[in-house]
Amino acid sequence: VYLFIIKSIVPAVGDFTPILLDPDTWTSWIRFVSSYNVFTVLALFKGLYLIFDLVCMFLILRLSFDDDPKGRLNVFKFWMFNPVVIFVLYIFARHDIIGVSATIAALILAKKGRKYWAIIVLAVAIALRFFPIMILLPLIIYLARSKKDYIALSIIGVSGLAIVEVFSNVYYGKSLIFSLLNTQHFNYILSAKLDLMIHDRIFLFIAAYFLIIFSFIHARKKSFDLLLNYGAIIYLAYVALCYFHPQYVLWAVPFLVIVFVRRKPLAYYHWLQFGLLMVVLIYWGDLVTKFVFAPIDHKFFIYITGPIPIIERFYSSATFVNIFRSIFSAVSLWMIYLIYGDNRRIIDDGPAGD
Template sequence: MSPGIFEDSKLSKRFYKYFLIGMLVRLALLPFFFQRDLLSTYQRAAETVFAGNMASDFQQILTNIIHSVYLFIIKSIIPAVSDFSPILLDSDSWTSWIGFVSSYNVFTVLALFKGLYLVFDLACMFLILRLSFDDDPEGRLNVFKFWMFNPVVIFVLYIFARHDIIGVFATIIALILAKKDRKYWSIIVLAVAIALRFFPIMILLPLIIYLARSRKDYIALSIIGVSGLAGVEVFSNIYYGKSLIFSLLNTQHFNYILSAKLDLIIHDRIFLFIVAYFLIIFSFIHARKKNFDLLLNYGAIIYLAYIALCYFHPQYVLWAVPFLVIIFVRRRQLVYYHWLQFGLLMIVLIYWGDLVTKFVFAPLDHRFFIYITGLIPIIERFYSSAKFVNIFRSIFSAVSLWMIYLIYRDNRRIIGKGPAGD
């Protein structure tokens, strides 16, 4: 926490106001909403805790270990959690979900399950203050405000209930270490973040370019950067007898990166995000004065390009937020576009049907939300639901690309007069 905030009575009052209101919103949402993947995550953890099956989440080993340790702790303290073991160990996804949302203690257990994400959210909201505005307490306070009331943070963690915040936490630590020029530790922590969740690998190249001072640094940092995945791969082959990396490469999630493409002739095609990604990297390589704020801007550009050009799930938008909340302080107009992004995202959710729309509210009244007509049948009465959603998906991409343009203009201001490259 910045001492400058508490040394100023007005700033300290604003800080406590933001913190208390933000926490009230979080605690109000904690017991009531979740998307089915939360239950799946804890079912895999329950396989480890109650059945001793360490291979229950082969593709997310570290994430499963964290959830398993947390589940073991809360079930040891609160007996109600152990009462849910038959539901958590039920392999039928529909009956286990029905059993969970109709349980007497669903609100208590749901709050406990999501409590893990609240802990990481609290850690992130204070750590992120260390990323910028060292001599500007009000700037830091505004970063705190933009995180506390960020609609994507609140939605992904407390309504959708997804665990991406764990990887975001590790990524923020890596960025703080990079800011302090602790280059090897920064890449080591980012390697752990990559092992937790694949998305931090997108900023590995710009982080290495920012930190490296010699050819030796480039080689060493690159090796360290992939060591997280390599370590998990070795463990996976030894313990499970199969490859994690090739398993991931063959999943639909990796194909999301390749989803936007131009088909040329026969087997020849161009993957748009790959093209955009390396154009962004080349731009960063040739940028003058590679300061830390410029690195953060490029991090935002990369993640915005991903959600603009690729098929994505709603929780993936969270990866852009740590970078955006800092840029918001310098470019306030981006805040309005971000809220527009969020509004469009709520329409794009219709893609996935009942699972991510009406079923999210099932703990409140499972019978009502199971049998109420979903959004897709209602839209289909008047127009193609796929076309309807894709119109708004296209606008979402336009907003994201426009935000990239505005951030690129901010790059020019950061590095001084002239274009962002040589």
């Protein structure tokens, strides 16, 4: 939806797609930076990201620590100086921050007990970006007080996708949902699997996701802080178990910065996550490694040997990256374990600043 709106405002955006899909990264980069008004378009994109970055910052401050100014200050610091936020928005330049801001707005409404509005806003977030659907179930479980609520909130929750589906059929003449289900992006969710016999297999993230949901269902006290913790757990599980792009890590950050205030060691593991992510970026070649530094000295960074050829001189670059990818998963799973420890504290002692 966001890209559709942007293309309507700045039609030149569509001209960059075939350039960026060129398998020759060196050629595609030259064509990209030589394109008409490319830097104006990039400035428009990143300017909008800055606005939503600030919106997210102010919204996150309202999620927790209502009576704890120091806690809020720490949340502010953890968001403003978060390496994932800075990298995804201003270097990798991905638009996920818009969906993230809508998701945080939905959470604030949930905190205030505005259950129907919370799900409506989350439905909008889902229409903007598919990822908020991962917290739809826990949010419904947190908000629902009766069977009627479960039914109504579930219908509202998927209404965003339903509206986009109707629009897609009318405007493009094809189904968005079935197109989405058949894209590689949906297959990322199913990428980690345990093959059993013949056609029988277990999709690990799906199994893990519902284990997390069942855990939340059976929690004795479903406080708002506990809901936020489960949001962090879900998105950490996704990046730990599934194939992902760097911007997907951003979805965990609004939840994590709240947890960091209570569990500061988690912040160090998050920095370790980011460091490992920078190694995992080698997957995507020159465009997201050496070309990122081209504005500093384009003559040097364009012609310098990229990381993949250097690694290949000594070892398989794919194996090298996957070793660090495995450590990234281990760190993410360990963070989930630590957050579960925080869950026990919240349940036993009550929420902090809720």
